[in-house]
Amino acid sequence: MRIISLTLALAGALALAGCKDTDRPLSYNKGVYGGKADTKLQAKQLETLRHRGMQQAQ
Amino acid sequence: MARMKFLCDAERCIECNACVTACKNEHEIPWGINRRRVVTINDGKPGERSISVACMHCSDAPCMAVCPVDCFYQTDEGVVLHSKDLCIGCGYCFYACPFGAPQYPQVGNFGSRGKMDKCTFCAGGPEADKSDTEFKKYGRNRLAEGKLPLCAEMCSTKALLAGDGDVVSDIYRERVVSRGFGSGAWGWGRAYPGQGA
Numbered sequence: 001m002r003i004i005s006l007t008l009a010l011a012g013a014l015a016l017a018g019c020k021d022t023d024r025p026l027s028y029n030k031g032v033y034g035g036k037a038d039t040k041l042q043a044k045q046l047e048t049l050r051h052r053g054m055q056q057a058q
Numbered sequence: 059m060a061r062m063k064f065l066c067d068a069e070r071c072i073e074c075n076a077c078v079t080a081c082k083n084e085h086e087i088p089w090g091i092n093r094r095r096v097v098t099i100n101d102g103k104p105g106e107r108s109i110s111v112a113c114m115h116c117s118d119a120p121c122m123a124v125c126p127v128d129c130f131y132q133t134d135e136g137v138v139l140h141s142k143d144l145c146i147g148c149g150y151c152f153y154a155c156p157f158g159a160p161q162y163p164q165v166g167n168f169g170s171r172g173k174m175d176k177c178t179f180c181a182g183g184p185e186a187d188k189s190d191t192e193f194k195k196y197g198r199n200r201l202a203e204g205k206l207p208l209c210a211e212m213c214s215t216k217a218l219l220a221g222d223g224d225v226v227s228d229i230y231r232e233r234v235v236s237r238g239f240g241s242g243a244w245g246w247g248r249a250y251p252g253q254g255a
Contacts, residue, residue: 024143033131035141036184040134041201046059048204053221056210057229 060223061117061136062179062201064210065230066110069237070217073098073108077209077218081112084180084208085197091161093177094209110209110218112177113138113159121151121160135201136223137181142173142195149174179220180207 025034041049073096081087081094094112115138122130122138129144130151151174152160162171182199185192192199200207210220219226 028127031128033128033141035129035131035144038131038133038139038184039187039202045202045204046135049201049206050059050222050225052204052206052211053219053225054229056206056216056219056221056226057232 059135060225062115062181062221063136063223063226064112064114064179064207065219065226067217067219067230067233068107068109070215071096071108071110072215072217074214077110077213080208080212081177084200086193087175087197088163091163091175093159093161093175110213111157111159112209113155113179114157115177115179120154120156124150124154126150131184133181135181137179137201139178139181139183139196140174140176141184142175145173147171147173177207180205 028034075096078092078094078096082092085093087093094110096108096110098106098108100106115136117136119130119132119138121140122128122132125140126148127144127146129142129146130138130140132138147162147170149160149162149171152158152162159176160174161176162174164170164172178196180198180200182188182192182202183196185195187199187202205211207220210218219229
């Protein structure tokens with residue numbers, strides 16, 4: 001009986017472990033992006049892009 | 059910095075489709091998906107014009123407005139991106155987009171067409187910059203490398219311009235002045251008849 005209980009408890013714990021929180025948003029706010037945040041470009045990168053854009057005139 | 063923008067100069071585009079090929083190659087886009095394509099009007103007739111079309115990264119993007127799961131976001135530079143983790147492949151954005159930019163890996167009904175794919179302005183996605191995950195889901199992140207979209211950078215006639223909207227408009231304005239006629243912008247005359255076309 002004890003073995004069965006232990007087995008059931010172990011199986012339950014394993015099953016619950018599969019319900020761990022993920023990166024997906026669990027609540028929905030209408031009109032609001034709820035996914036992962038993107039990395040912002042640095043000022044130096046933006047300046048490089050601006051100079052690179054100017055080269056298209058040549 | 060102004061918003062990032064594409065501008066295709068229809069007076070220069072020679073319909074070589076190199077932008078389409080470069081995009082597919084750079085991002086390893088699978089067969090059947092075209093993030094960019096070249097549209098030609100009056101093919102073989104006087105007045106023939108070609109224009110390279112992809113996501114135009116609209117300021118007030120209709121795809122963002124209709125998305126039922128709000129998987130779209132705009133970067134500080136005005137690039138419209140989306141999360142494939144949130145996308146449910148419903149296809150609403152495809153019907154809303156006036157440029158036909160959203161693409162799907164499979165053909166099918168609601169939910170069976172797979173995650174939407176579109177031009178990212180070579181800015182990747184919400185995954186870590188330059189990571190394998192980002193590349194596999196969204197393609198290469200050239201902006202993080204300090205490079206502009208490859209379609210524009212390799213355009214042989216410099217018809218397709220990309221980058222800071224102020225820079226792009228300055229380049230185009232100088233071209234119009236040196237050509238000596240009209241705005242030259244494709245569709246301007248039809249949209250604004252009698253206003254400098």
